[in-house]
Amino acid sequence: MTIEIRHIVFDIGRVLIHYDPHIPYSRLIPDDAERNWFFANVCTHDWNLEQDRGRSWDDAEAQLIEQYPDHEERIRAFRRHWQEMVSHAYVESVAIMETLVGDGRDVTMLTNFAADTFREARKLYPFLDLPRGVTVSGEIGLIKPDLAIYEKHARDFGLEPAHTLFIDDAEKNVEGARAAGWNAVLFTDAEKLKSDLAAHGVAL
Structure with a gap:
């Protein structure tokens, strides 16, 4: 039996926007x-x-x-x-997130990001304001994959861990989410994300 997913949490860098120094x-x-x-x-x-x-x-x-x-x-x-x-957005991933928000899904973001550069990213990419909210590591002094950041995000946004699905491009961050009791999938591309969402009962 598939657990109902009520909360979807996106990472940002290399999931929604490109990052390459x-x-x-x-x-x-x-x-x-x-x-x-x-x-x-x-x-x-x-x-x-x-x-x-x-x-x-x-x-x-x-x-x-x-x-x-x-x-x-x-x-x-x-x-x-x-x-x-942060040269460009991943258009197909952003479209998935926008669809989820538009469908009334509870979408938030959890990101390892410096506080000041995240403010700049929001100006560059206004779609980052679409989800219900975001936890930014640089603003709270916690960082993925530390268990505490997942627990704080869940508390702050009222998430039920067992009914939460996390999307991140780093395996260690996916494992950190699972350690916090969340469901989690490794992001590689938009098509795989669509199939991962469907596998968790989230239709687009």
Whole structure:
């Protein structure tokens, strides 16, 4: 027997909007090997994740510039050129979300995102205002896949975990949602999302 899904929670980056820091840096550091070294050693994924957890960009930049003074301009370019990194929306995924909202489904969003860049994203992509609400990691100091962020989202929005379906592009975040008692699916593309929703009894 399929459990009734009453709440649908979307991740944002790489589910609804594209995110790729290589976009501006392909221009700033044209050499592939040099650019890959920079992301592996200087502006790393883990470094950027701390801004998603709430660290200020000033503190983040200062820390790296102290370690890598010769790369100061390249470090500062990360925030300066952030909007280029979110280059486009995933039109088909957004259409699914809009259909769910339009059908009266309870749709919210749960995202690892720095507070200031999320404000910019909302201006760039107004459809982010369509769901009932959003939990932004950088605003609350919690981050996926920590159990606490799922529990806080469920409390804040009155979600019943067993009747909640979460959509995220990262396996560890999907597993985190399941640990919180949610149903969860791994996003790869819009067609798979449609079939995953149907498998959970959510018709479009």
